[in-house]
Amino acid sequence: xxxxxxxxxxxxxxxxxxxxxxxxxxxxxxxxxxxxxxxxxxxxxxxxxxxxxxxxxxxxxxxxxxxxxxxxxxxxxxxxxxxxxxxxxxxxxxxxxxxxxxxxxxxxxxxxxxxxxxxxxxxxxxxxxxxxxxxxxxxxxxxxxxxxxxxxxxxxxxxxxxxxxxxxxxxxxxxx
Amino acid sequence: xxxxxxxxxxxxxxxxxxxxxxxxxxxxxxxxxxxxxxxxxxxxxxxxxxxxxxxxxxxxxxxxxxxxxxxxxxxxxxxxxxxxxxxxxxxxxxxxxxxxxxxxxxxxxxxxxxxxxxxxxxxxxxxxxxxxxxxxxxxxxxxxxxxxxxxxxxxxxxxxxxxxxxxxxxxxxxxx
DNA sequence: CGCGTTATAGTTATAATATAACGACCTGGC
DNA sequence: GCCAGGTCGTTATATTATAACTATAACGCG
Numbered sequence: 001x002x003x004x005x006x007x008x009x010x011x012x013x014x015x016x017x018x019x020x021x022x023x024x025x026x027x028x029x030x031x032x033x034x035x036x037x038x039x040x041x042x043x044x045x046x047x048x049x050x051x052x053x054x055x056x057x058x059x060x061x062x063x064x065x066x067x068x069x070x071x072x073x074x075x076x077x078x079x080x081x082x083x084x085x086x087x088x089x090x091x092x093x094x095x096x097x098x099x100x101x102x103x104x105x106x107x108x109x110x111x112x113x114x115x116x117x118x119x120x121x122x123x124x125x126x127x128x129x130x131x132x133x134x135x136x137x138x139x140x141x142x143x144x145x146x147x148x149x150x151x152x153x154x155x156x157x158x159x160x161x162x163x164x165x166x167x168x169x170x171x172x173x174x175x176x
Numbered sequence: 177x178x179x180x181x182x183x184x185x186x187x188x189x190x191x192x193x194x195x196x197x198x199x200x201x202x203x204x205x206x207x208x209x210x211x212x213x214x215x216x217x218x219x220x221x222x223x224x225x226x227x228x229x230x231x232x233x234x235x236x237x238x239x240x241x242x243x244x245x246x247x248x249x250x251x252x253x254x255x256x257x258x259x260x261x262x263x264x265x266x267x268x269x270x271x272x273x274x275x276x277x278x279x280x281x282x283x284x285x286x287x288x289x290x291x292x293x294x295x296x297x298x299x300x301x302x303x304x305x306x307x308x309x310x311x312x313x314x315x316x317x318x319x320x321x322x323x324x325x326x327x328x329x330x331x332x333x334x335x336x337x338x339x340x341x342x343x344x345x346x347x348x349x350x351x352x
Numbered sequence: 353c354g355c356g357t358t359a360t361a362g363t364t365a366t367a368a369t370a371t372a373a374c375g376a377c378c379t380g381g382c
Numbered sequence: 383g384c385c386a387g388g389t390c391g392t393t394a395t396a397t398t399a400t401a402a403c404t405a406t407a408a409c410g411c412g
Binding site (some may be wrong): 016047069103106118124126138139141149152153154155157166167172 | 192280282300302304310318322326328329331340345
């Protein structure tokens with residue numbers, strides 16, 4: 001398991017966690033969907049139509065989105081499914097690591113990074129209180145410290161959450 | 177794994193975040209309630225009967241407890257209130273800092289520490305997946321690092337959550 | 353192909369968590 | 383007394399999530 005491949009081209013992991021919203025074009029979404037499809041293929045999982053539809057709705061925004069909002073948006077497009085179906089798709093997408101769950105908002109957002117998808121190792125989530133945008137930054141050293149803090153209390157950590165609410169660069173800058 | 181048994185005076189902040197359940201006696205709860213009452217008094221807030229009852233239910237367990245579980249337990253004791261009343265009491269207790277909210281479980285637990293109650297500064301929460309017990313450990317340096325990580329992404333942090341799920345000392349040790 | 357096995361999705365119903373809106377009452381100060 | 387603010391009751395509803403069961407799709411295999 002070596003990451004010997006050191007990419008120099010400006011890929012998704014080098015971009016700002018808070019890109020401009022106008023980057024959120026249909027084309028961008030399609031690219032994100034393709035990457036998700038590849039993750040599913042690589043893991044021998046089925047990227048079914050429903051899962052793709054749900055993922056597309058999540059990927060179509062940088063904000064986090066709730067399950068029932070996904071339900072509503074799919075409904076507007078003619079795909080009417082039950083809540084449980086949305087949740088099942090969400091579970092599959094979470095398992096595959098192509099979306100994350102924002103615990104503090106009971107909502108989901110697309111992972112736009114290609115690293116830190118491994119289990120037991122999660123990035124820090126930054127959630128904008130104004131526009132809802134969610135970004136990720138690496139926090140491996142922080143998670144390591146959290147693990148140490150837990151162990152100092154004789155606690156055996158398994159899953160860790162770090163979520164930050166505040167203002168994203170755009171919302172903090174031009175206050176309207 | 178012999179923890180040198182702390183023989184000296186058991187101050188609340190020096191005790192393990194995961195004390196024995198048998199410490200959770202009515203007397204202990206009463207002491208915790210008194211401390212909460214003092215916090216309310218110091219801040220010129222009203223520690224009403226309902227707030228006290230809700231707090232007692234939360235303080236009566238080391239596990240986190242949901243709003244509707246509180247509702248049910250109060251109901252068994254003859255106090256029948258609407259969900260909204262529970263939530264209003266919870267809000268007051270959260271504001272006062274005598275309980276915390278566990279985001280990853282939509283549940284609440286009593287704060288047993290006298291420090292780190294200040295706003296914008298929160299401890300790390302350790303939640304046992306087996307018995308539900310929740311402990312707190314100081315994580316100021318970790319929160320500082322999280323703040324730095326956020327700022328490195330041009331993000332202005334306001335509220336931070338760090339929650340760990342895993343096994344508490346008792347559940348990790350004697351698997352029953 | 354037909355069959356068994358498993359994963360996925362549909363359907364219905366309900367559980368669990370949380371808040372809105374409005375009125376009553378209580379408490380402190382004038 | 384009367385107002386102001388905070389608290390609580392009451393009713394209704396919004397939001398998030400899952401249980402239980404049925405039906406269908408996908409896949410491997412003889």
